[in-house]
Amino acid sequence: MNPRFRRRTGLAAALASPLAFSACARERAQHQSHYSQAEIDEAMRTPTEIDFWTWVPGIEKEVALFEEAYPAVKVDIVNAGQGAAHYTKLRTALRARNGAPDVAQLEYQMIPSFAITEDLLDLRPFGAADLADAYVEFAWSQVTGTDGQIWAIPQDTGPMGMLYRDDIFEAHGIGVPATWDEFADAAGRLREADPEVYLTNLAPGQGAFFAAMLWQAGADPFAGTSGGDLRVDLAGEAATRVARYWGDLAEQGLVSVDADFNDQWYQALNKGKYATWIAPAWAPTFLESAAASTSGKWRCAPLPQWDAGSEPVSSNWGGSTSAVMSTTANPVAAAVFAQFINSDRESTETMAFEQFLYPPAKAVLEDPAFAGQELEFYGGQQVNGLFAEIGATVAPDFQWAPFQDQVYADFTETVGTAFTERTDAVAAMEAWQAAVEEYAEYQGFTVNRS
């Protein structure tokens, strides 16, 4: 053979090999489109080991319940970090096609980001559709793909409400604001009454909070996105309204703009710098430990509304699901596990009462033992019951971007920065839109604005 020719083909083969790699990366293990009950039973009797990545402390209890019900299946729990740290490792393992778990915790907003890379297993063949009615509507719609796939099973949720300092409100004669207009008015009055206290803090790096605000206002910026077609509209009427409202409050210095979930913020909560925290259903438990010194001073109320007259609307911030990775070698065991821990009565109750995860399961939400729990930290208020009522008002439709972490990063650099620097937040929404469009085009999406 001509050596020169050989060298060339060798080079071509070498250059082509990542293409080959990525071809295998996309080619997941082929799974069946339907499993009969007999097949599922058979698989669950076969000794199997599955890996479960989660950052929920104490999840061992729910896992033990599963292992009791299915003694042949052993579950290994791995805590790979929380949030971004977890997703980074998960993505790396999935890309490396080595070391990825069978089941992983995924927050709702990350589902489309892992679906677009074909890393999630559709759970319909395993009878997941039967569970639809067991969960509140908005939670189920969040785990449902654009073509009806069931990408994950809801674990917990975070309907948005408002935690407020009853003592501060009382001292300054401020009533609990029911609308955003009243809220802005209260913000002004509180600033005048006590320059040390802000009505609330608007964290400029917290895209998840801002997304919840958009959701409540009826903006659905990524609605209509499907596969490689990205629809994004961050400058529509509802979104502009939200940006103008918070931008004005920040610009006038009526709310503080401190970064959240860091030491300064915890201290500020303890020392009474913020009179409210616009926060989801998982926040009450979180606050009990983060601001322990303020016990008894807090109360909960529904989220302020845009329109005083119409039916109340809320949204969701946070909460997680259990998703099965498409790389799994044990699809049946993994799918049954994801369904079991989030639907078995005892398991969901353990999550609600021992891990303090706010449940999406109707059965637990309706349980008087859960809804009627009186929390001392909130002056004996039945906080869970209030959030259950709020949960029923969460708008069911809100679509996440197929690269939500990038969207959040762009938010911080545009709108979040405008909040910090007290510049035009509405103009920053345009910049956010442009950044998302640019990124999406670079990643090969076809971008539509409306």
Add this chain to the structure above:
Amino acid sequence: MTATAEAPRAAARRPEGTRRRALAGYLFVAPFMIVFAAMFAVPLIYAAYFSLFREQLVGGNVFVGLDNYARAFTDPAVWEGLGRVGAFFLLQVPAMLVVALALALALDTGLTRLSRFARLGVFVPYAVPGVIATLMWGFMYGPQFGPFAQLAEKIGVGVPDFLGADLMLGSLANIVFWEFTGYNMVILYAALRAVPGELYEAAAVDGAGQWRTAWSIKIPALRSALVVCMVFSIIGSFQLFNEPNLMQPLAPTVIDSSYTPNLYAYHLAFTGQEYNYAAAVSFVLGLIILVGSYAFMLATNRRSRS
């Protein structure tokens, strides 16, 4: 008979011995070379190769040649980041090296009482892991509940916003200064200990005092050690990552995702999933550091020769 038989045997033994000795040499080097190849050379080559592709979320993977490099060289985020670490270098390194030099000279005079204690004290910050140091300083910088802010409030003066856009680079420089002054001092001090005693004796005979000795003997003797410190500092400054990454949660809108080139590469890979482009940006940064360090060494070499 015996003599003739002995000679070829001895001749045959020698090359075998050399071979064995050579083999032993390779064996001694092997543990390093294997780890070096597996953990450094291979990943580096793979990353270089990887940077020639572009894998999209939609549309798969294609060979794009040097496109990623063309993009990196025209990407304002890369250049802003480089400008920022360049400013950081000018802000931080001269001050750090001057102080490290002064401390090393002071220790070397032997006049300082408790010189062992002082040496240890200055060096201890280097022994504190960078992560801990940054968290600690981050706490101290706190604009409202940090100790500086509390103190300023007690006295009744305004406190500078250490974590604001204007002062952030200075705040980061201060952390790095605190961490690495002791380290550089130890390098310089060790070099001073190696200066032959006769030089000092000669200086004393000539009537030179402490200042004169420091200026005319010690500092020239430190030349090559200073060059080493400088090269480490160039590399360290341009690769700035830990400190801004850990400070990001305290000021997410000030330290954006392209605050330093390394932070940008990290963000590209792990937030944006632009792994190929992240690899290209890393290589561009590596190249710039290489050129910068080399240019510095060349310049100092030439000056010392002239």
